[in-house]
Amino acid sequence: MTYLDYQATTPLAPEAFDAMLPWLRDQHANPHSPHRAGRAARAAVEVARAQVAALMPPGGRVVFTSGATEALNWAIKGIDRSGGGAIVTQATEHAAVLDTVAASGRASVVLPVDRAGRVDPGAVAEAVRESGARLVAVMLVNNEIGTIQPVAAIAAGVRPLGALLLCDAVQGYGRVAVPDGCDLVAISAHKIHGPKGIGALWIRDGVRLAPLLHGGDQEGGRSGTLSPALCAGFGAAAALARARFDADAAGVARLFALARDRLSGWTLNGDADGRWPGNLSVRRDGLDVARLMSDVRDVAFSAGSACASGSGRTSHVLRAIGLSDAEARSTIRIGFGRYTTEKELVAALDRLVAAADAQRVPA
Template sequence: MDYQATTPMDPRVLDAMMPYLTAMYGNPHSSTHVYGWQAEAALDIARAQVATMVGAREEEIFFTSGATEANNLALKGIMDVWGKKRPHLVTVATEHKCVLSSAAACARAGYDVTVLPVRPDGLLDLDMLEKSITDRTALVSVMAVNNEIGVVQDLTKVGSLARAKGALFHTDAAQAFGKIALDVDAMQIDLMSISAHKLYGPKGVGALYKRAVPATALTPQMNGGGQERGIRSGTQAPALVAGFGKATEIAGKELNQEAARLGEFMACFKRKLAASLPDLIVNGHETERWTGNLNVSIPGVDGDLLLANIRALALSSGAACASAVSGPSYVLQAIGRNEREARSALRIGIGRFTTMEELDEAANILIDAILEIRGRSV
């Protein structure tokens, strides 16, 4: 029930990885023998699979250790190159922590950073965004699908607004890639961050899509042997990359069917909760959201206490990356939830291997635990 934190690896992905964990163990940078050629071929295949998913060219995909590295590379790398001419970066208050931290690093480096608020439904005010982009803006960074509340931003409009002002558009698509339709040309996306473990692939691998135009020149954040055409040095991991590619291929084939199935499942789950808990508060837009996500605040119930009472369920009260940080979710605070509402929140995520029987059982466990806690407090 916590698919936003990570997804289980699809067995078909593991099958694609196994040859590169055993017999085909070469270094892709070894260009003089068959072991290196085999490993390099794995990268080429995966690069094509990832590029196809978003309508990109193969040479525009650069493998990284994940979306966090890709986000750092995009924001810091672009501002380092273009910050003298256009020293302004625009992002959003509900972005993933790694984007906000990278933006803060850019601010410490002397660049101007605007962090825009969101509406109470979690969506960006596009008029406010348009006014914030000036001829000094180098980069606009807006997340595609929020990792906590699941809302889907209008990337096409964001991309159009950025392009009209001559700014580059970056999106953190870790929670969107392989789940919703993405097209870098139609959405005018110049840079996109991706993570494999959010779409049933292995952890430790992701990618940065970087449009092959001079305007996206950026400073590499890792120095070394010049792998990934000098953008990301370090020996590539063919097994992880092969798994990433296979996961992408599977997601592309099953995207529409999976989204529809999860939408039906989550609607049933939500109705069951609401029938017993009519005061449930849904966090984020009711419909403009990824169908596998539901974030709710439960009045009168402390989220941490609730989680301690439902050990049979794998749920979370917010982003996994922020679990070590005390205090209520900054995403929920950004949409106007008070501290009590934010502390009573649960993030529920379902995915490819979730069954309706599991959801029914989870709903029963959750409802019983909430009613018991409320009964104690009466």
């Protein structure tokens, strides 16, 4: 199997596995217990917290969560509603943002994006002025088309207006720099070669959130017993991402150029330049994606027009950038990264192209 679905999840780094193993096999203490074993577990958690924080802006704290979905829910639902509770966001956000905003019961403004999938910072600021919004939610890197949003410019525009900026940095953390202007940042371990089941919310100093989960308040605003194993794996993955930041980016850029050459007859979705190059969303007129996935079962890739929860509707991201239903349904998403070799990528792409070509041959 050739794995080309890095946006869904990434392979676990050997270094992350090694960091987790002692806490899974030999050391089982609760990190919130006061005895020596508990203090040792707590020390491991704090080492991991520092490793995760090293890839974030200064002036904030990392709070571990069960994943980015919890972090985003907490950020959106935990903001004080006094003085205006509206939320401004944009049309290509992940469902963890859009659905949470809709469920919050607050007034909201969902702004359109251009053909590249990018929102206008000026439009964001204007929406904040008109709505009196307290919170703006804009992702860093889009999970479906790889577009990088102008988060720093958006932050500069809304901060003087008194709005906080929440950034879903799940696809960008460890790959591109998280801008300093953010107030809340949600991240996830399994997108950077760490374990599933753990994420974090970075909270700027001075920002206060009402708890989402009530209980022991182990994390200072977030309740629940932490897993030293998951924390250690997240920390090791973050430290590795930081050490390999430039090398990983260069390697992915080479793979992107190679893939674009191999798929020269396909149309790229999103911006050719202002994107994370490890995300390749492409379409081909008339392509039957379900048949392609069946014909090339030993290549793991994503249907770019994946329907939401069996609704039969095409991707909201692809619709937001102006694609027709037919164009969205003929889209695939290919994701690659640190552990993808040029040889396996070329072989997989050649198989996909051959299978797509075969669909055009009359029966």
